[in-house]
Amino acid sequence: MSPLLRAKLRAVLFGALGIGLFLGAWEAVGVYRLVGSSWPPLSTTLAFAFDPDRATLFRRAMATTFSMAAGGYVIGAAAGIAAGALGVLVRALRPGLDRLVTTIHAIPSVALAPVFIVLLDRDSTGMAIAAMIVGYAMYVATTSGLAVASAAHRDVFAAFGASPLARLWRLELPAALPALAGGLRLAIPGALIGAIIGEWFGASRGLGLLMVSAMHNFQIPLLWSAVLITSAASLVLFGVASLIERRIAERFRA
């Protein structure tokens, strides 16, 4: 066995061991009621989540929450990238945009939810909050990413008589791709959090609504099932985005 393969195998093994220990601890804490009755064992939660009788309930909640998160993700990413690019291209706008975006980000999204409920409707509030969280991440990723290109590269482009647009398209944008991919990865949990928080303010369905109503009615396994589904989705998407980001970084980073 080659040393590289052995190192890889060891990493996978340790990773699996860590996850196993975590899940085992989750089960043990629940079985022996180490922190009281509101921590069900993992097996109970899984049995609840995968019960065929509740398949429709969870499927509808997932469809609602994930589509809100996805919609907010796409809108937020587009707006964040557009605002970031505008700030880089039109320098006069940059300080104002920086301050505006930072100020909005400094307000907890929970506090903004009532505003969105008034402006939009109860069911799209989650999408709006998700878009705001993602938009901030992408604004920061875009403005810092477009500044990544080295001074030496800029000198070469200037000496070859590149127009500002050619420089953006052939130098600054490709050089920004790793930062943009990193921003898109980091924004994934934010989109899910935004969608779920939005549902706490009176949405008609969704995983966030399930969490709130389970909490109010002391339906512990239901609460944990909704949390489990959300976490699993976030982790899987985050993992996929990490793989994509790694490929992009390999190609576009010197």
Place this chain on the structure above:
Amino acid sequence: MPTPAGPAGDAIRLDRVGKAFTLDDGARVDALVDISLSIGQGEFVALIGPSGCGKSTVLRLIAALEAPSEGRVSVEGRAPDELSRAHRLGVAFQDHALLPWLTVSGNVGLPFRLAGRPVDRARVASLLGLVGLAGFEQARPKQLSGGMRQRASIARALALSPDVLLLDEPFGALDAVTRRRLNIELQRIWSEQRITTLLVTHAVDEAIFLADRVVVMSGRPGRILRTLEVPFARPRGPEVMRTPEFHRLVDELTLLLEPEGAA
């Protein structure tokens, strides 16, 4: 100091040029003082000097990457940025500055794209052959050695058959053996094209081997100390570097570069 013009008129002219930088604390530092220099059409001039003497700044003024604080820089009788905007300038720096996401041939073809012209594939292929990178067309910069990256960077500089070639320590980061080999190759490549060239270097032997004229600069603030006409006929082969005359000139100029009192 009168500056002799090249054989076919001046391609590049610096007229009593000064350059001062302002530091963060507001202090003014003179990088260049009273630099007058002419480079003739088709002439190869090397600029040598101790590190920090402002020799790279001279090159950056000609490339229109900096503006002079005093005096005038002209290239082909016009402002230097007109040359780069017309895509008639070629540059290669110590940092190869190849784009990591493009292949070698993509990098060498880049100046065509920046000039808004279709990439001349035959030209790119012949340049890659010229610099000894045939067979590496599809490689990416990070797969190449340091010397190969500099070859690609020089091929890129030559892509549009520029009127003026500016080389800023292109081999400065390479080991002595690779550097010597690339000097011999640059000599061969330049002899075929005879582009007006300014080479900035701190290596005296490199300057004497490659240039028609060597201009020696003093330390901060940078001034021109001396100009030496290199007596060796072209084409020059590596055997020139083994002649006693070559060694004598290297010794002479090396002594000029040493700080006063160090000898």
